[in-house]
Amino acid sequence: MKKQHLSLIALAAAAAIPGQAAAKAGDVQFKIFATYVAPDGKISDVKLDRIGLPAGTQTKADDNVTPTVAIEYYVADHISLETIAGVTQHDVNGRGALSGATLVSNAKIVPATLTLKYHFGKEGDIQPYVGAGPSYFIFIDEKPGATTRSLGATRQKMGDKFGAALQAGVDIPVNDKGLALSFDAKRYFLRPTATWYAGTTEVLKTRHRLDPWVISAGFAFRF
Structure with missing residues (x-):
């Protein structure tokens, strides 16, 4: 369903005929959003396993809703650069043989992103x-979940990671003063590595397909 929504927005954009510039070079637009973050989190590779994960173990990161802001600068008519700011928090839970288990607890993510739109x-x-552009995901204060602690892990770290983002959305004017409703959808692509430690010894290392959908709705203010 989310893929269909993004495709419909993109088709609407492609069908629109550019006319008088919606914003001129040098304009700044500020957006305040409520944002739904829906990561995948599936294990794509087990690089090290000294704690004996059961065969068929798989993972899924839980979803979250968080406030975000975006700042956009128009480098030319119709063309802008946008960056976003926000923090989202997720657990990573087991599926398959470890269904219901908590593997990572309270991982906070700063999804630093710059898109050309x-x-x-x-x-x-x-x-x-x-739009499209690079991203850099910064992981903060993550901890091993109850299940990995019971298997001997005392510390957990998600590796910060570069990725890429695709973006589509729409701004709907509310008045002639620069106020608009804004709806935005991004799909990120990145493969971070998760490492668990017993003391200072690595006991488990897995690579994950994070690839979150980030769906936002809010208000835009243009200056």
């Missing part, structure tokens, strides 16, 4: 956009 539409009209 192209905006469609005329001044005062609905303005779809598409």
Whole structure:
């Protein structure tokens, strides 16, 4: 369903005919969002296993809703650079042979992202956009879950990781003063590594397909 929503937004953007610039070079737009973060978290590779994971072990990161802000600078008519700020928190839970187990607890993520966006539409009209750019996921204060602690892990670390993001959305003007409703969808692609330790010794290392969907709704203010 989420993939379909993103595709529909992108098709609407592609169908729009550019007219008078929706914003001019040098404009700044500030957005305040409520954001739904839905990561995958599946294990793509077990690189080290000294605690004896049961055969068929798989994982899934839980979803979260968090506030985020975005700051956007128009480098030209229709073209902008956007960065986002926010922190989201997730547990990683077992599936398959470890269904219901908690493997990572309270991992906080800062998804540093910069996208180059192209905006469609005329001044005062609905303005779809598409974008893409790099991301760098910073993991903070993660801990081993109850299950991995019971297997001997005393510490856990998610490796910070570069990735990429695709983006599509739409700004819907509310008035002629720069206020708009904004809806945004991003899909990230990254493969971080999770490591568990017993003291200072690595006892488990896995690579994960994180690949979150990040769906946002809120208000935009253009200056």
